[in-house]
Amino acid sequence: MMKPIPTGPCSRFPFENELSWSKNAREFLLRTAQKYGDICKFRLRGIDLYFVSDPELVREVLVTQDKLFVKGLGFERIRPWLGNGLVTSEGEVHKRQRRLLQSAFHRQRIEAYAQTMQEEAEKACASLQDGQAIDLLPFIEDVAFRIATACMFDENLDAERPAVIQAMRLSSRYMDAVKSYSVAALWRRWTGQAEKEKWEAIRLLHTMVDGIIASRRQDTEDRGDLLSMLVLALDEEGDGKGLSDQEVRDQVITLLVAGFDTIASSLTTCIYLLARHPDAEQCVVDEMAGLLGGRPAGFAESLALGRATAAFSEAIRLYPAGWLLPRRATADVQIGDYLIPENATVVVSPYVNHHDPRYFPDPEQFKLERWPEQRGGLPKMAYYPFGAGSRVCIGQQFAWMEANIVLASFLQRWRFEPAFDGPLPYKSTMSLRPANSCPGFIRKRT
Numbered sequence: 001m002m003k004p005i006p007t008g009p010c011s012r013f014p015f016e017n018e019l020s021w022s023k024n025a026r027e028f029l030l031r032t033a034q035k036y037g038d039i040c041k042f043r044l045r046g047i048d049l050y051f052v053s054d055p056e057l058v059r060e061v062l063v064t065q066d067k068l069f070v071k072g073l074g075f076e077r078i079r080p081w082l083g084n085g086l087v088t089s090e091g092e093v094h095k096r097q098r099r100l101l102q103s104a105f106h107r108q109r110i111e112a113y114a115q116t117m118q119e120e121a122e123k124a125c126a127s128l129q130d131g132q133a134i135d136l137l138p139f140i141e142d143v144a145f146r147i148a149t150a151c152m153f154d155e156n157l158d159a160e161r162p163a164v165i166q167a168m169r170l171s172s173r174y175m176d177a178v179k180s181y182s183v184a185a186l187w188r189r190w191t192g193q194a195e196k197e198k199w200e201a202i203r204l205l206h207t208m209v210d211g212i213i214a215s216r217r218q219d220t221e222d223r224g225d226l227l228s229m230l231v232l233a234l235d236e237e238g239d240g241k242g243l244s245d246q247e248v249r250d251q252v253i254t255l256l257v258a259g260f261d262t263i264a265s266s267l268t269t270c271i272y273l274l275a276r277h278p279d280a281e282q283c284v285v286d287e288m289a290g291l292l293g294g295r296p297a298g299f300a301e302s303l304a305l306g307r308a309t310a311a312f313s314e315a316i317r318l319y320p321a322g323w324l325l326p327r328r329a330t331a332d333v334q335i336g337d338y339l340i341p342e343n344a345t346v347v348v349s350p351y352v353n354h355h356d357p358r359y360f361p362d363p364e365q366f367k368l369e370r371w372p373e374q375r376g377g378l379p380k381m382a383y384y385p386f387g388a389g390s391r392v393c394i395g396q397q398f399a400w401m402e403a404n405i406v407l408a409s410f411l412q413r414w415r416f417e418p419a420f421d422g423p424l425p426y427k428s429t430m431s432l433r434p435a436n437s438c439p440g441f442i443r444k445r446t
């Protein structure tokens, strides 16, 4: 016997839900889950959203019944950037792409990227000075970008870096403008500024990536980077063919966008939270001193740094970059005792599940001691910062390794001292990231 899906928050005046969402979408969803339970339905921007928050039901959406869902809401908007890459493709095309890309993320390849990550992290951290005023967010973005491009293209792209980072920022500003109901966002939409920025960003990214692909097609040698793998890959299990230039471009931009912003936001969050929790930071640094004694971390060391891993786990529990995962049902789907109709938009939220006090007592607190001890006792979808099922993040090993390597290079030398009181503001659009900046000072670790 099916149960009716409870009706969630209803607007008492026009656009009430939209305004609450615009003000703080995360709080809106947390309140909704607390008040209406494991699943509910509410209206937002003319669409009925089915919000699933019970971990077992989330598992059905993302894992056990994932064939009955495609990516939903918002993904059409990012298609002009990402084309038909791994994040946006569906069905057989997605399966083929996943097969082709998987080898770029095999353990051996990941191990080989460690050296590159270490060199880039060391270079960036060695350039800092005691007492220097810094905005942590662009500093970490810069490190993450250098690492991404060095691992992907075997090049630093020093000349292009500022413009491409700017293109990434423009794309996220565009997403803010189309998703937000703030006066500034409405104004930018109305004046066409948002649309103009979107096309500027797209042109810039396409020009840069097309140039790199064209020059790489000239040489057939495997340089060990991700681009070589994409250019040389053949679909052995499928049609035996490789990727076209257009497909390579879509994948490169997809990996750059999916892998750069997420890791930059998460690492900034982690360093910031450690700065606010000196005991936890000391614990991470003591472990580094014991294992590394001031040396940078490589692949093996990055796996051994349990306290750094705990800090990063906690940072992406509190602020998961992929905080909201939308899907669209391609048929009527039974989820638990509920029937979700064909074409319905379903959302699940790692952010909401990660703040559930049943699984994370004092959910707002940053506590290293949750990890790894607690992990074994959690239901599967109580913690899923990298998603799950067939669309699980392909770059998660890459991200864990990069996090510990950068943390080791930074924390063994420096302390970050925030130059503001109160919490770091976040914004939640397609991804959850620090809203603007994270100002502070660099202090030498003694």
Ligand code: HEM
Binding pocket: 071, 086, 087, 088, 098, 254, 255, 258, 259, 260, 262, 263, 266, 316, 320, 321, 322, 325, 326, 384, 385, 386, 387, 388, 390, 391, 392, 393, 394, 395, 396, 398, 399
């Ligand atoms: C802390 C860092 C990261 C976080 C929190 C994160 C999170 C996620 C999440 C939640 C998803 C699933 C989205 C969904 O189900 O709709 C995802 C997918 C994806 N991520 Fe990541 N990610 C991170 C780093 C990376 C890196 C470093 C790369 C690449 C180098 C990457 C590439 C991708 C790709 C290509 C997908 C799409 C996979 C597919 O649909 O088959 N991510 N990521």
